[in-house]
Amino acid sequence: MKELERAGLPTVHVCTIVPISQTVGANRIVPSVAIPHPLGDPTKPLEEEKAIRRRLLLKALEALQADIEEQTIFGN
Amino acid sequence: MAYRVVHYINQFFAGIGGEERADYPPELREGVVGPGQALQAALGEEAVVVATLVCGDDYFAEHTEEAVDKIIGLLESYRPDALVAGPAFNAGRYGMACGALCDAVSKKLGIPVVTAMYPENPAVEIYRKDLYIVETSDSARGMRDAIPKMARLILKRLKGEPLGRPEEEGYIERGIRVNIFRDRIGAERAVDMLIKKLKGEDFATEYPMPSFDRVPPAPAIKNIREAKIALVTSGGIVPKGNPDRIEASSATKYGEYSIAGLENLTPETHETVHGGYDPTYANDDPDRVLPLDVARELEKEGAFGSLHDKYYATVGNGTPVAYAKKFGEEIAKKLKEADVDGVILTST
Numbered sequence: 001m002k003e004l005e006r007a008g009l010p011t012v013h014v015c016t017i018v019p020i021s022q023t024v025g026a027n028r029i030v031p032s033v034a035i036p037h038p039l040g041d042p043t044k045p046l047e048e049e050k051a052i053r054r055r056l057l058l059k060a061l062e063a064l065q066a067d068i069e070e071q072t073i074f075g076n
Numbered sequence: 077m078a079y080r081v082v083h084y085i086n087q088f089f090a091g092i093g094g095e096e097r098a099d100y101p102p103e104l105r106e107g108v109v110g111p112g113q114a115l116q117a118a119l120g121e122e123a124v125v126v127a128t129l130v131c132g133d134d135y136f137a138e139h140t141e142e143a144v145d146k147i148i149g150l151l152e153s154y155r156p157d158a159l160v161a162g163p164a165f166n167a168g169r170y171g172m173a174c175g176a177l178c179d180a181v182s183k184k185l186g187i188p189v190v191t192a193m194y195p196e197n198p199a200v201e202i203y204r205k206d207l208y209i210v211e212t213s214d215s216a217r218g219m220r221d222a223i224p225k226m227a228r229l230i231l232k233r234l235k236g237e238p239l240g241r242p243e244e245e246g247y248i249e250r251g252i253r254v255n256i257f258r259d260r261i262g263a264e265r266a267v268d269m270l271i272k273k274l275k276g277e278d279f280a281t282e283y284p285m286p287s288f289d290r291v292p293p294a295p296a297i298k299n300i301r302e303a304k305i306a307l308v309t310s311g312g313i314v315p316k317g318n319p320d321r322i323e324a325s326s327a328t329k330y331g332e333y334s335i336a337g338l339e340n341l342t343p344e345t346h347e348t349v350h351g352g353y354d355p356t357y358a359n360d361d362p363d364r365v366l367p368l369d370v371a372r373e374l375e376k377e378g379a380f381g382s383l384h385d386k387y388y389a390t391v392g393n394g395t396p397v398a399y400a401k402k403f404g405e406e407i408a409k410k411l412k413e414a415d416v417d418g419v420i421l422t423s424t
Contacts (some may be wrong), residue, residue, distance in 0.1 A: 001404065001421050002289075002290075002291045002294070002401075002404065003403075003405045003407070003408050004160055004294075004404055004407065004408045004411070004419050004421070005291045005292075005293065005294040006291045006294075006404075006408070007294075007405075007408035007409070007412060008294050008295070008412075009294055009408060009411055009412065009416065009417075009418060009419050010293070010294040010296055010297055010417075010418045010419070011308075011418070011419040011420075012209070012296065012419070012420055012421065013421050013423065014420060014421065014422045014423070015422065015423035015424075016304025016423075016424070018424075021423070023285060024374065025289065025290050025291060027291065027292075027293040027294070030404075032422070033144075035353050035424050036152055036353045036354045036355070036356070036357045036358060036424060037147075037357040037358065037364040037365070038311070038364070038365060038422055038423065038424055039363070039364050039365065039367045039422060040357065040361060040363065040364030040365075041263070042356075042360065042364070044359045049364070050344075050369065050370055053363065053364075053369070053370040054368045054370050054373070054374070056147075056367070057367055057370055057371060057374055057420070058374070058379065060420045061300060061374075061379060061380055064296065064297045064303075064305075064418040064420075065296050065297050065298075065300050065301070066294045066296055067296045069258075069293065069317075070293070074332075
């Protein structure tokens, strides 16, 4: 993650354990659903899962377009 | 009888010269040289610095194996009971020499060794788990503080006395956990800490988090509608059968896989090889970790320009930072060459 950003590629970290992401130094963070299924929820029907996925990906795209100076969490 | 200690220093501290004499080959001199005087004073009557090894920093760096072999050969005739190296402060090559030599002497001669460095000396990261490295300041101004700590530590080790915690003894933490008895349970201690924290008082954590380096944020994507986005994951999503045999933990590699023409990841095409989480949900629908299906939909709708036709995956489970860094550098290079504008990295 850091190497990607170091190379000048804006990178958004979609992950569940935000404190780890912060500790390792991600700059753009989107909190996700759960550790074993960050971009889905097996308790929900597929259409709802895809809606969750869509929301998280749109948030990730927003994060990539954000001019930031420091670590930023793009929550709900 | 006093313990016999040999001291290792570089050409600079031996008074031979600076960088221009850094190619000075290993040499053994009787008695103390340079900082050895202070070392002898700190050791007192319990140990004698019988000889001093001198080697140029460049010589050691460029002929490490040869230098180590030669020095061990020179050492043996002196039958040392211990080796003290440095302090090297923040001198990189000197630190590497002290580390490599202490490591080799400890393993080959089986005698106690101690060295000393500034925590950011690159040798610390490499040797701190194997060696006692006394923490020093970044320059020779810290000599007066460092020498007595080194002397105390080597005497304790020579006498076989138990060593205290890193901060008590002044050495850099080695990552060793020791069971101890406390008279109060963890919950009580944690609440005490929390109260102190709320009051703004000083408190000492019992489990310090490691510190990591930081990278300034890369510039934002200006025109998302023309941007090429790549997917990367540490969640171990690979084509079914794991063609690159990426390890379930402590991964030593990453994979580059084509998603050209793919609309969706299915249990028939992809799976996770990550050994650090329950794979059931990711195996049932790998899009839950690497969101290809919705990324394709968004691509069609024009939410961003295009999806890069390859994705990169590794297993982020006990992966050494050095490997992760290397993967990241290589992936970054490939993505840049493919004119990728931004990355979505998913982690489990």
